[in-house]
Amino acid sequence: MGPEQIRRWESGALAHAVTDPFGQGPVPWLRGGETYFGDTGQVVAWYADQERTGTGTRTGTRTGAGTGTGGGPRAADDVRRQIKGFTATGAAAPGEAIDFHITVDPPQEFSVDVYRIGHYGGDGAAKITTSPRLSGIVQPPPLTADRTVSCHHWWLSWRLQIPSYWNIGAYVAVLTTADGYRSHVPFTVRDNHPADLLLLLPDVTWQAYNLYPEDGRTGASLYHAWDEEGRLLGEADAATTVSFDRPFAGAGLPLHVGHAYDFIRFAERYGYDVAYADARDLHSGRVDPARYRGLVFPGHDEYWSSAMRRTTELAREQGTSLVFLSANTMYWQVELAPSPSGAPDRLLTCRKRKGPGRPALWREIDRAEQQLLGIQYAGRVPEPHPMIVRNAGHWLWEATGAHEGDEIEDLVAGEADRYFPRTALPEHDERVLLAHSPYADVDGVRRHQETSLYRTPSGAWVFASGTFAWSPALDRPGHVDPRVQRATANLLDRICKRD
Known part of the structure; x- marks a missing residue:
């Protein structure tokens, strides 16, 4: 896919993202039935949308939230990084743990609400658990090397031990600061039990498009980067290697994540027997x-x-x-490699048409x-x-x-x-x-x-x-x-x- 149209985030920063072909980001249809009362007494939804999309008409459900300073949650951005996070592991099974690395600026308490994506009577998601109040710290700035941005040096913020009784599936952790800023972290809970269908979430492609941080300075994906004047550059100057050890840009969810969630809601609504895994599970031989x-x-x-x-x-x-x-x-043909700390499959490389080596398009190596x-x-x-x-x-x-x-x-x-x-x-x-x-x-x-x-x-x-x-x-x-x-x-x- 070639360079896409870009747009400026409403945060006012020199921050851009590839547009979704449907004209809106994935967050508005992550519409769990759980809602909150803001400081004005208004009912607000569990997600924060950088597009400031209000969709709610029914009290207590599907109520949109703006990013202004009213009673609703406010979306964290990649410039001030009020709260941003990622998981240091791929998909995990019940009985295993998910490690969250989170930065909070200014330092303050925060909490993590964990939602599972599904039909849930039309709500689209259900809250599964909530963390205790956690102490947030400002993590070190991302490390950069040859356009590769990594936060693998961030301290551990919270470990989620997945209970044995949890359902497998696609999950979203909602990070919320004490003063109401919110971001999201997707993760997958898998197992090895047989099923009719195995749903493979495209986490490799999600990371290829991740421009974190969208700050007009350091962020880079396999499509874009910035020059010293804050101008957004195209594929020729983009990263060759990107890291899984960093948050997703913007609201914290991948571009096109909604496509997977659309199918999940449909499949669970009609009772299909579905197991879950990530593309990296397919790569590593776990499937x-x-x-x-x-x-x-x-x-x-x-x-x-x-x-x-x-x-x-x-x-x-x-x-x-x-x-x-x-x-x-x-x-595109890609390679996966360990992080600097040795964790497997944390670096994604696609050379595209830059430099020596084998071609990166599958059709160019007679494997169309x-x-x-x-x-x-x-x-x-x-x-x-x-x-x-x-x-x-x-x-x-x-x-x-x-x-x-x-x-x-x-x-x-x-x-x-x-x-x-x-x-x-x-x-x-x-x-x-x-x-x-x-x-x-x-x-x-x-x-x-x-x-x-x-x-x-x-x-x-x-x-x-x-x-x-x-x-x-x-x-x-x-x-x-x-x-x-x-x-x-x-x-x-x-x-x-x-x-």
Whole structure:
């Protein structure tokens, strides 16, 4: 993906971020039922949104919070760093611990509320526990070396021992200072028990986009950095290596994290048997695909190591189905390395087109992503376009009400994939393209998107939506489409043998 449009945060700092193709950050739909009374007596939500988005209309639930000085929580920023944090471990299992490293400026007490993402009757999240009041300190400034920003030298602030009875899943720790500043830290609780589906959260890609700190001086991602005058630079001057040992920029949640949460709410609402892991679990060998009927990649998953790809290809060959619900998947090849303290898989390197060494694009080393996905990245979609249904008689479209040539409004958005005729296809017994959707690229050139499904000789199904907008259509307010929900259920039911 090329450089994105940028914008200035409302904090007033020289701080920018890549925009979400849906025009708002992920926080507004993390709408847990838990609320708080602010110092004005107004009911406020548990999250703090840097966009100052107010969404609440019903007392006690789904009430938005601004970032002003009124009664609501205020979002911490990367300039003053009122409260920011990260976890020093990847996904953890019940019985293990998650270590939080947190800076608080000015020093004061803070607390951590832990939420689990899920359907929860439409609330989207539920509060699981709250820390005791903790003493906050100002941690040392981030260390920088060749654009790499790391906070691995921060002191331990809080250790969360995960009880054996906790449900596995995607969690968000909400950090709140005594004077009302708030930030977020995502983490995953996993186990090794068999399940129908394994949801793989794209933490490697999340870190590639992380511009922390968005301070106009030191922050860097694989896309952006700043020069000495505070001007935002593009990919040519961005970081080559980024660290997992740092907070996420802005509100503390990754770009596109909402895509994964959209699928989680949908899957839990309809009772699918889902296990959880991070992409780094796939890389490290902690994922045994034989335990699952299908692996689900719910969000933007652009950066893959050789080990991630090898394990996924092995899963397909052994009969485990693959579900890719975004676009521009497995585009860049990356390496993961230990942190300076020796913790494994804490540094992410992607050389892109800079310097000597092997090419970084999978398709440049004769391992095009189409050989796994059935389609591959074609380009950005500057404005949402309708998805045009093809092969409407296929079982995936059954009971959706979709007919040949029907338009599903705005379902082609963000980025798009298509079939490349001159690129090798994976070995298959069946193959079908389920959408063929024209759109105009950033230069006004007419292009098209496609959605793919094929079946391998092992019996595995491999589905690729070919658009960013598929997961949001499952459970995101303002984007839900019943046809996409039904089509996804048809796919998952067949994989899970529920039909």
